[in-house]
Amino acid sequence: MPDFRLTYRSEEVSEETFLDDLGEIFEVCKLDITARHRIMMVLSEVFNNAVVHGNSCDPTKNVQVLLRVNDSTISADIQDQGQGGLQRIRSKPDPTALDENGRGVDLVEFFASEIKYAEASDGGLKVSVYFDTSKEKTV
């Protein structure tokens, strides 16, 4: 499959568009429903982090996504134009606390086969996530 290069404005509605786009792309992949949900969920976490925490929901700033799909792996680079780059990676919230935020990083780290973080020269953050779709991860 070819690489997919997608660009989104940093606004709340972009998450829906991103998920719709992913749904269409993954329609042609032979993923079972659980694997598909895990991958879409992880990518949405990284995407939302870029929109909300990276670009502060500033619609003049973009989130760029490079998605690669092949027979045994799916990978995505998601980059924002924000500031503070690597400092944004949050620590795990207290699971006993009714914290409304902060679980995204946990989920990403649990389900992704590999994650890499890189700070762009302009201060933005690029998160690269990899999924080995040939393996099954059980909870």
Added chain:
Amino acid sequence: MEITTRIDHNVAVFSLKGRVDLASGSALKEAIQEQFGNEITAVHLNLADVDFINSSGLGALVSIMKEVRLQKGRLTLSNLASYVQEIFDITQLAHIFEIYATEEEALPSYQAIHAN
């Protein structure tokens, strides 16, 4: 996300269909707060037709849980697909929420508590 609401023995039952995420979580909160205005604080969420949830959706549910508790009410969930249940398990929210296998099991529990 589509939200269908009905009242069953003073329990507001919300059947959700689609994605529970940043945008839809806000819409759900509003729908539930509307029921608080009708003096209904017993809330049940049926997630049978939820095909996607992320941490933003979980955050919305946590926010709803807090609101229900402030109203001295009760919140239950049911019919979670396996890939939704695992998200609750991994984030340990399965310990925070009352989760039933089916709506048919959840709703009588409100009457039992009320009777006691």
